[in-house]
Amino acid sequence: QESSFGPADAKETYYWISNKANLPLFVQYDYVGMKRIAEELGVKVIVAGPTDFDVPGFISAVDQVCAQKPSGVSVVGGWDPSLTESVKKCMEQGVPTVVDDGDLPDSGRLAYIGTNWTQVGVAQAKKLMEMLPKGGKVASMSIINAGNMREAVAGFKAYVEANGGGKYTIVANEDDGGDAQKAAQVTAAILAAHPDIAGLAGFDSESGAGIVTALREAGKNPGDIKVTAMEQTPDFFKSAKEGWVDGIVVQNRELFIYYAVKLLHDYNTNTLKSAGLSSKDGGRPIPDSLDTGVILITKDNVDKVLTALNVK
Amino acid sequence: MTMQITQPMAENAEHRRENLFVRIVRRLADSRELTLFVLVIALALAMSIVYPNNFPTASNMRAVLLNLAPVGILVCGMMLLMIGGTFDLSVGSTLAFSGVWAAVVAGWWGWPAEVAVLVGILVGALCGLVNGLIVTRIGINALIATLGTLTIYRSLTYVTAGTGVTPITDAFAEYGRAADPLLRIQSPFWAMLVLVLVGGWLVARTRFFRQFYFIGGNPRAAQLSGIRVDRLILIGFVIMGALAGLAGVLGAARLNSAVVNAGVGIELKVITATVLGGASLKGGEGTILGGILGVLFIALIENAMIINAIGVFWQGLVVGLVLLFAVSLDRFKTSSRA
């Protein structure tokens, strides 16, 4: 499995750094954008960071990568706000740094590329409410110690409370630790606690698979309980076709690093100016943030997706 | 057996009858198993009374039992190792590695599901063998040895199948999904149950496995008693590996998906349950029954917390306190200093 892309003799080297740097979700999508941009620009893009959930290790990796003075760095900011300081330090050392998949607004990063996690929450809330016009009990699950998911859960909650007209109650917000088996266990317990539960929203990439497994094992039929989830492996989209899941939020992850590196490259090489200042003089001739948007996979568009992804 | 010594024996026979009952009571009162058993029953009763419509339902019980299966399977092996005075931190990685290999064999290569299951278990046993060889041949202590292989096996899992294998095949998935017609609990639970029963009997009763108690009790004395300490420890690691392999295979089959991050951190859960069940790092004590009661207790607590709607921030507090409470109960029975 590759984790660095582009020609060996490339003049520019960019890094993408994350916790759980080889999360299947990343490999499946983010790496694709990474590979594409590396080939397009003829630059090197390298994955760095710990393979487990290890915030100090993550911070340490950012510091050490920036100490190599690479051409640019993209940091997955969603994991933890404490990355702010390291990003700041990279910028101070003159390493162009952007943040993707979760912003670090106070870090002085050049740009943020990714979705707005609040919008992810809102998208799931909207879909669930649409599927449950009469209201009912809903519950959510996520990795409670990941910053971006907290944002999503908060967005979900705020939207439901603001627009639900009191018809909906959020009965639980559980932690599945990013593990499908744990998600299944938690879902089963939620079903027991609230036999009349109407909807479930899962915010990490493994939640959906766990929810569907638990529902199937509980003898439910597709559609008995409305479910929204995040994208996972292509195979997971089948669950939308089968009716287990009503909405799958797709973050357009392939765009993340593609644009991150592109912006960094532009920053390094384009001669555009902002307020007359080029990037060398402190100008920022690139966008401050780039919302890659979300799309929602539902029954209506899932066939196209499955065909496109060649899932049997 | 011949009774040569008549006089004291007669006296003893009297004593014995009286003692048998007293002894059973005393032993139970002193045992972690009883403490846990009482706690499990008490918790289940309390939950059933307070939440009659939520807790004691068939579907909830099914889910609890199914979900504790992987940890339960691993606890059997870990208990054996801890009785022998050692342990294995690499079980989570072994589990993932085996699951992925089984999935590769079934899903990518298209071999029959039976073969894939076997391959998975063999890969696990192999991982265990490597652990055992490092510990017994090179003589590296188990902590650092299995910490090392923990990262190695995980890394090999990544290298084998970057993002995992999804879906595997329906035939393979059937191994983790098949349920008995009566109670409709899926195969991982039954596999665990069989292992616990067979393993419990083996460890408690057979002379072969009894040797692990001797090894844990005093390895040098065991060695000098003619027990092949190194070989047995090696076998213990292989069994542990094979069980992790089995858990990995069943987990992958149940989800029809072998993920590379399967079992991350499961070693702590397994060791927690094992120690809760009566094992100690020093070795020489513990039973499979205790271990499985430990698993059950923790699973019920987790289930109860969600049914009770205890906020996710508070759950750690509850789990921690309950754990400390459970292990401290039997401390109060025996006075600390002679």
Place this chain on the structure above:
Amino acid sequence: MTMQITQPMAENAEHRRENLFVRIVRRLADSRELTLFVLVIALALAMSIVYPNNFPTASNMRAVLLNLAPVGILVCGMMLLMIGGTFDLSVGSTLAFSGVWAAVVAGWWGWPAEVAVLVGILVGALCGLVNGLIVTRIGINALIATLGTLTIYRSLTYVTAGTGVTPITDAFAEYGRAADPLLRIQSPFWAMLVLVLVGGWLVARTRFFRQFYFIGGNPRAAQLSGIRVDRLILIGFVIMGALAGLAGVLGAARLNSAVVNAGVGIELKVITATVLGGASLKGGEGTILGGILGVLFIALIENAMIINAIGVFWQGLVVGLVLLFAVSLDRFKTSSRA
């Protein structure tokens, strides 16, 4: 002191001079410290030759040294505990809890930064005290006790400050950012250095701390020798807690942000480094010097992997193999069977 026995003494003096050199060489060759020292030097040399523009640069060294500080600080305490035959798994949670409390005091309540630092360290010491009391008074073994408090302290951290405190205050942040004018390495590293030097001296040389070697070597013998085992273990836990508190405070200050996830999983890194540095679960062995060399070695390996751009999938393999290699080196010196 009187020399009554003259004849053998004179002979001995001769021997002694010769022995001193031989003995030093032998001890070094047998010691984990030397192995690690040689490995560290070899690695640093190799990296400097292959990557003269990346590895031996001031900024790279700064990044490496600053980031190893938290683990380095914790290793001092963990080594003390492991010498005494026990250990603490709750250090990561203690670290987070202390950091968050310091941040609450400084950031939310607006108290002076000095007070906040003190509060953080005290909170850490308190966590350590609780661990120590559970282990020594209730008599629960350290594994399960600190596994329990691990989840409890983390949960309390969440409860104290849901998502953490960001930013804290500049005055507070200064405690983690201040750098010396010459090398421009930030304070956490210097704190660690002082602790390692002072702690190293204390543990290796002073009578008070040498008692931990007795306790770890044979707790019963230590008790019989009039060493107050329980009291010392308690003190060890308090020191460990205070160090975790310090690490938490410095970490929060450095990042000007107290996050609830700080230190997740750090206990395994700390224990890995401690055992790599020569400690054993059985107790009675190890030195702070060894521990810190273990930390340094692992940090350099990680740094080398980043500079070498070793794929993330393979990194675990490299770390694991290097770890096993390092601890197996000194096994080959002494024959396996006595």
Place this chain on the structure above:
Amino acid sequence: MAPRLEIKGLSKFFPGVRALDDVSMSVEGGEIRALLGENGAGKSTLGKIVAGVYSRNQGTILVDGAEIADLDEKAAGDLGIGIVHQEGSLVPQLSVAENIFAGRQPTQWLGQVDVRTMRDRARVLIAQLGVAIDPALKVSTLSPAQSQIVEIAKALSRDLRILILDEPTAALTLTETEKLFDVVRRLASNGVSVIYVSHRLAEIFALCHSVTVLKDGKLAGTRRVSETSTDELIRLMVGRDVHFSRAAAGRKIGDIVLEAESVDAPPLVRSASISVRSGEIVCLAGLIGSGRSEFCEAIFGARRRRGGSIRIGGKPIDPRGPWDGKHAGIGMVPEDRKAAGLFLGMDIVNNVAATVLSKVSSGANFSNRKAEALAKNFVNELRIATPSVRQIVGNLSGGNQQKVLLAKWLAMEPRLLIVDEPTRGVDVGARSEIYRLLRALADKGVALLVVSSDLPEVLALADRIVVMAEGRTVGELPGDGASEEQVLRLATRYTASVAEVRKEPGMAEA
């Protein structure tokens, strides 16, 4: 003037055991008081209570007339109560010097241990016992005998008012014992009270002023040594007469069972040969460190062998581990019962079963019933004092532990039984029983190889005596008619004293 130590109505109960029952005694300053009693009589318990290890259930303790209420190990030490524990109190990973001054090392500035002073003082303390042990050595490298010396030096390192010696000579040979006695006498003449526990009655008559006998935790009587006799003491202790005479010859000695030739097992065994016939008791004598234990381990397979040959019943064997030795029909009772012999945390049943798992099983099943029956047999036969066969072995008295250890190997019914120090810490009654037992084994045709540092024991047991020195077998004597002098002369033919061999590990090679 108040006596130095006064004990009134002392009682101590363990679960199921009355270890001490209303015991009173008083010891004057400068008095050497022997404490006698069978295994499990409560001698160590009494010592431990005075040393603050156990708390008492009833009774008072007065030191120099002052009542001592709360006593723990440290407080006792600070009061000037020194003790040599029967089970040892050394930490193997640490140096001799540090062990001697555990927690009380001399310090320089800021509490830093003054290593130089500490070593010098340790050297002096050890030297007065007539032995030279490098204080910088780790205790783990010492033999049991050397450890015992260090243990004694440790007790002597305090400013003593009361010294309790709990079987200090069990692991020592004559030379060191003599030196120890000198030291004890000197201490007594300086006003220190000594309580001396031993199963060797000869030592009591040689050293002590008075003697207190315990039986089943109760006071059986106190006598002045000058006014009593061995027989009276034994009667007080055991309640019957015990004799140690050599058994009349007439045992049928059969074929050669063990034949070991020029066994070479570095570093300690260089070229040792021995043969033992069925029905024969061969004693292996020698000085401490002569490599007897190591030789036996090499035969059994517990130690790697570099050269030489071993034959059992004519068939050459090459044991690669104790299991091979066991398989060939060899049993070995190791000398260090705590570290190498027993499972202290397990009960008697399991300890006895450890070597005979197949015997106490039905099929694959371990049979608790069979194991219990077996253990009960031995408890009765060896008169092991215990409330039940389910007692944890670590809670038994030292002598009873030794019996359990023997039982463990007797259960295996070996062709050749190697017994390393069979009666270390065993009381007179039990000792005679063990002798009877060993002889009975020989009568049954078992070949016995007994290592012992206790010369009277060697002379009482042996059909043949083989002497080792510096890793070599240097001579042989018939058991009948041999004298202590003859044995000692052989053992010291190459070395003037043990001290010199032990001083430098490297020197012996020369």
